[in-house]
Amino acid sequence: LSEDLINLSGRKFHAKRNHISKFKNCYPDYRFEEITNSNKEDAYKVMLDWCAENEIDIEHYEEKNAIREALDNMEEFKMHGGIVYVKDKAVAMTLGCEISPIAFDICFEKALREYDGIYAVINNEFAKTLSSYKYINREEDMGIEGLKKSKLSYNPIILIARYNATLKNDGN
Structure with a gap:
């Protein structure tokens, strides 16, 4: 629920609130900006830095x-996103789009690991801009165990079972 990702209320989000608090204490000069034409290259630079x-x-x-x-x-593409800066360095980006009037899909999210708590911060700050949606879809974990663990830590209310299918070649 977007409400959960915005408010992070209750015991189940205690760890997320701690990560955000630690980040804010270490980087009190951070700022969040929505992605615009004037800063979209900063979002791309985060991805390049993440790759490095x-x-x-x-x-x-x-x-x-x-x-x-x-x-x-x-x-x-009707996409919206956000960037977190520490001083003037872009350290996290996220980008997504509406999938229905009540659901928004996070397509991309990258952050630099050296900034402890940054993933929780970018998620929370961007969720605040999505309060008009009931749901925020954090997408597929692609079978990557660490990514699955991270996504489950946000206490999703819906998990959709995924299946792989292969076409049987019967020789015809």
């Missing part, structure tokens, strides 16, 4: 192209 931090070969990283296209066509 994670030793990802940027030349063969296909998500890079998807993020570039999304940023270049935000208005046409």
Whole structure:
């Protein structure tokens, strides 16, 4: 529920509130901005820095192209996003779009690990801009155990079972 991601109320969000509090204490000069044409290159730079931090070969990283296209066509794709800055350095970005009048989908989220608590901060700050939606879809974990654990830590109210299917080749 967007309300949960905005307010982080109750015991189940205690750890998230602690991460955010620690971040704010370490970086009291942080700021959140929605992505616009004037700062979209900062969002792209976060992705490039994230790739470097994670030793990802940027030349063969296909998500890079998807993020570039999304940023270049935000208005046409009806996408919205946000950036967290520490001083003047962009350290986190998120980008998504409406999937229905009551649901918003987070398509991309990147943050620099050296800023402890930054993922909780970008998630919470951006959720605040999405209060008109009942649901925020944090998308698929793609079978990545760490990503699955992170997504489950937000206490989703709906989990949809995923299946893989293969076409049986019967020789005809």
